[in-house]
Amino acid sequence: MDLNWNDQLAQSAWWLLRAFFITAVALAVSAALLARFTGWGRKFWRLAWPYLTPRRSWRPLLTVALLLFLAMFAVRMTVLFSYWYNGFYSALQALDQTAFWHFLAIFGVLATVHVLRTLVDSYAGQAFDIHWRVWLNERLTHDWLDGRAYYRGHFLDQPVDNPDQRIEQDIGLFVAGTRTLAIGALSAVVSLVEFTAILWGLSGALAVAGLEIPRAMVFMVYVYVVIATVFAFRIGRPLIRLSFLSERLTANFRYALVRLRENAENVAFYQGEGVERATLRERFLAYVANLWARVYRGLKFDGFNLAVSQVAVVFPFLLQAPRFFSGAIKLGDMMQTAQAFGQVQDALSFFRTSYDTFAQYRATLDRLSGFLDANEAARALPAVTAEDHGELALDGLSVQRPDGRPMVIGLDLRLLPGQALLIKGPSGSGKTTLLRALAGLWPCAQGRLRRPLGARALFLSQRPYLPLGELRGAVAYPGLAGPQDDARLADALERVNLGHLAPRLGEAADWSRVLSIGEQQRLAFARVLYNRPAIVFLDEATSATDEGLEHALYRRLRADLPEAMLVSVGHRGTLDAFHSHRLELDGTGRWSMGPMEETPRREAA
Structure with missing residues (x-):
């Protein structure tokens, strides 16, 4: 062996x-x-x-x-x-x-x-x-x-x-x-x-x-x-x-x-x-x-x-x-x-x-x-594909509910730099859904869309998203920021009455739990001032603030970004003064559009 x-x-x-x-x-x-x-x-x-x-x-x-x-x-x-x-x-x-x-x-x-x-x-x-x-x-x-x-x-x-x-x-x-x-x-x-x-x-x-x-x-x-x-x-x-x-x-x-x-x-x-x-x-x-x-x-x-x-x-x-x-x-x-x-x-x-x-x-x-x-x-899934453009232009945009019922039919719209559009309508009429379609998120939509893309567009929701990490990252989101940007970030916070947060820019926390909803909405406005986009979509972005603070935030936005286009969803009449055009939806597909100071110029079915 x-x-x-x-x-x-x-x-x-x-x-x-x-x-x-x-x-x-x-x-x-x-x-x-x-x-x-x-x-x-x-x-x-x-x-x-x-x-x-x-x-x-x-x-x-x-x-x-x-x-x-x-x-x-x-x-x-x-x-x-x-x-x-x-x-x-x-x-x-x-x-x-x-x-x-x-x-x-x-x-x-x-x-x-x-x-x-x-x-x-x-x-x-x-x-x-x-x-x-x-x-x-x-x-x-x-x-x-x-x-x-x-x-x-x-x-x-x-x-x-x-x-x-x-x-x-x-x-x-x-x-x-x-x-x-x-x-x-x-x-x-x-x-x-x-x-x-x-x-x-x-x-x-x-x-x-x-x-x-x-x-x-x-x-x-x-x-x-x-x-x-x-x-x-x-x-x-x-x-x-x-x-x-x-x-x-x-x-x-x-x-x-x-x-x-x-x-x-x-x-x-x-x-x-x-x-x-x-x-x-x-x-x-x-x-x-x-x-x-x-x-x-x-x-x-x-x-x-x-x-x-x-x-x-x-x-x-x-x-x-x-x-x-x-x-x-x-x-x-x-x-x-x-x-x-x-x-x-x-x-x-x-x-x-x-x-x-x-x-x-x-x-x-x-x-x-x-x-x-x-x-x-x-x-x-289908979606409206946006073309990069300096204006906001919609040609024949139609939006439906998932079950096929129409919310907006054949919407034509053009918004130039410096102009602002206020979207109104009863609850459930499709205002937020229209913004989703403009963002390319809603699958039940058809039509031609041209608008600024990438970092030149910013969407503000009713409940802002605050990422985990340092406060400077939450203010700059979706942009990036480092300690060298603290001066700009602090200035943006000061302009929306959140100056007391400037010393905490380097502090890491779950800021969605630290800040109230009203403070989070103001921080979202600071985010706009920091990123300076060409177009801003605001979905009842001031719903948790009082009318006086809402007025101050919109006034600051129009003063600091005079060439930016605004598309707002809101119910308050106090928003009218900051928008040049208005769009009203009724939730059945019909809509009316016109300058803010005039009678609606068109209604489509």
Whole structure:
């Protein structure tokens, strides 16, 4: 057996090269076939190939090659340990002290190499996960923001649920799952081939019902594991659906918690704790019900796998015991047989024992692929495409509700620099929806639109958006600002009666919770003064201020930006003095338009 050990050691380098290239080719062919002929394979390739393609960079593929080589190295080390066990136990049986110490020295070398290989593999694997996750996070975030899919996705027939979870959590699960399952599956296949050969050499004939089966050990382990795998798949199949539901229900419960936190003041004013408690309880109980279903199914699945694994411990000893006691094999052969049988059994059982992991991975793959599909569908929704122009011009603009009912029909409008338009009408007549159409957000609109684009246009909503971070970033949004811009920012704050905030420009906070709604609306006006756009759309942007402050804010806007065009939505008559034109909507498609001081010049149906 020592000769066999030496042969195995001498052949290690050639074996590693051969196994690496064969496995690499098998991996490439398998991936191509899966991508061509299976739905989930195409989903995987859609997410993975843009990162792995050498057209972008060779580093990911080189890292995959390194991980594959280390996996093959691990299999080879297991083979060498198998032969070491044989020699070591044979030395014990022969009471050969010299051989005993010889094999202990060999074990020290093998153990050292094994530890180093494990550390390198751990670092390379985690580094690969981190780099891929960074890239995939950037890609999916960009895809979500591109074409305003994050907003337009709400208009889909089946909007994607919990996009935040798909970006934050599912990407990590996908990356880690891809590496561990792919390398694990390949290692299992190579281990199966190697230890089947070892088991073949150690196995003898077995008589069953008068029929002699040659190499019975090999056939028995295959039959044993195949039958166990079939039953395990039948038991574990529902785990795929349960895993998918678990992620969705977890995200739904977390979203309800976040929404309650963000609207805490409104809930407190309404004293709506009872309703919120019921909502949270309903969503949590749905998650718990699915959790119990996973527990019961997991107990069946894990219990079956544990029973199969425990029987597999004594199975090779039962088959080899007659040959051992008859002297046909030595103790080392007996122990190597058990170890080889265990490796073959583990390799064959990889897909059975990993079924739960595959189920979670499949659910993650479906969620990420569905996320990309939803973003693509959101971008494909129709919208009025604006042409870049120094004026605001609408030709035949029509806006409908999602159910097809008209809100505005055939609107023609022209606004020159320095002019201002006030949009009025009863609640629900489509004033805010018209602004959405002008911004290119509303999918149910047609017509020709020309206006300033990009940073030359700024929209102010009734409840301003304040990003997380420093106050200077909130004032400059969507522009950028640094400490060198503090003087301009402080001046803008002073002009809207928020001068007391100037010393806090470098302070980071959730400013939407620090400032009142009225202060937030004034800050939005400071944002206009800082960015100095060519056109400003204001959707009841002064609703939380009194008439005197509203008058001061609009007067400041007209004084500091005399050439800017204003498009305001409002109900108060005090706004009339700051606008040159007015547009009235009735919500049925009809509209009237004219100079502010004159009778409306036109009405269209």
